[in-house]
Amino acid sequence: MMVPAVLLLLGALTAILAPRLLGRAQWTEREPVVALWAWQCVVGSVLLCFALSMLLSAAGAWDAVRGRLFAAAPHRVVDAYALGASGGAWATATTLVLAGGGLWTGAMLVREILRARSRRRAQDAELLLRAPLLPGEEATGARLVVLEGQRPDSWWLPGPTPQLVVTTAALDRLKGSQLDAVLAHEESHAAARHDWLLHCSRALAGGFPQVPVFAAFETEMHRLVELAADDVASRRYGRLTIALALVGLNEDRGVFGQYTDPEAHVPQRVRRLLAAAPRLTAGRRMRLTALATLAPAVPLLVAFGPGLSALAQIT
Known part of the structure; x- marks a missing residue:
């Protein structure tokens, strides 16, 4: 029963240490797409640790589960895990706790999806109220919707047909290619399905607020999805264009004042765009991506290591 305990310890250490390591990394702002992948791999590694620990603990607690899990495995492989070497009470308790955590995670994700759909229906209803269809006109799902408004504003409506909504005041404020840059920014959100990343992260944080990772x-x-979308827009229209568009849309909101919230993302995004820090080399991006991909491989190696070792001895 050592393997489930090692997996639990590995998952706990990753959940505590990984946010500190990634938080101190200086390259994340320069390569937000790689950073997004690294965070997904870390979170996936934590969840995989707990899921594998639950399966092996269940195999140690109940013979029926062990028989199904190791149905095609030689006896030597089963013996390598020593699933019956310790009392079943610990294995049972671990399985029930982790299974409860898994069910709670699923419930939080379903709740977040339902809330997102409810928000989209409310936004669609508001959009139809502010921009009603003319008699005989059919909804076309246009990617750009213009609303009458005195305040410069734009927002993205995710879904099967993502839309960018802008106000007439924003059209007056945005000059040249700035509107095209804003549209490219929002289209990159839709293409990369950033809404699903936000749903998953919000569900996990809401379900387990005390877990640092x-x-x-x-x-x-x-933060990172906005930086990644800024980069997509800046490659097509230039960093200055998207920076000026951000300023134009947000300067009336007080986000650039002396007493601005230090955690506000818009001023940081503008400063980053104007600083124009060079990207990492392709080789370093590949190394960072490969290193992040190894994170989920570690719990798999821990879980399958004893079985593979036993098979090697047999052959």
């Missing part, structure tokens, strides 16, 4: 995951997802 999940709280940091939600915070970083909101």
Whole structure:
């Protein structure tokens, strides 16, 4: 029964240490797409640790589960895990706790999806109220919707047909290619399905607010998806264009004042765009991506290691 305990310890250490390591990394702002992948791999590694520990603990607690889990495995492989070497009470308790956590995670994700659908229906209803269809006109699902408004504003409506909504005041404020840059920014959100990343991170943080990795995951997802979308728009229209568009849309909100919230993302995004820090080399991006991909491989190696070792001895 050592393997389930090692997996639990590995998952706990990853949940505590990974946010600190990624939080101190200096490259995340320069390569937000790689950082998004790294965070997903870390969170996936934590969840995989707990899921594998639950399965092996259940195999140690109940013979029926063990028989199904190791149905095609030689006896030597089963013996390598020593699933019956310790009392079943610990294995049973671990399985029930982790299974409860898994069910709670699923419930939080379903709740977040239902809330997102409810928000989208409310936004669609508001959009139809502010921009009603003319007699005989059919809804076309246009990617750009213009609303009458005195305040410069724009927002993205995710869903099967993502839409960018802008006000007439925003059209007056945005000059040249700035509107195209804003549209490219929002289209990159839709293409990368950033809404699903936000849903998952919000569900995990809401379900387990005391777990550091999940709280940091939600915070970083909101920040990194915006940086990644800024980069897509800046490659097409230039950093200055998207920076000026951000200023134009947000300067009336007080986000650039002396007493601005230090956690506000818009001023940081503008400063980052104007600083124009060079990207990492392709080789370093590949190394960071490969290193992040190894995170979920570690719990798999821990879980399957004893079985593979036993099979090697047999052959």
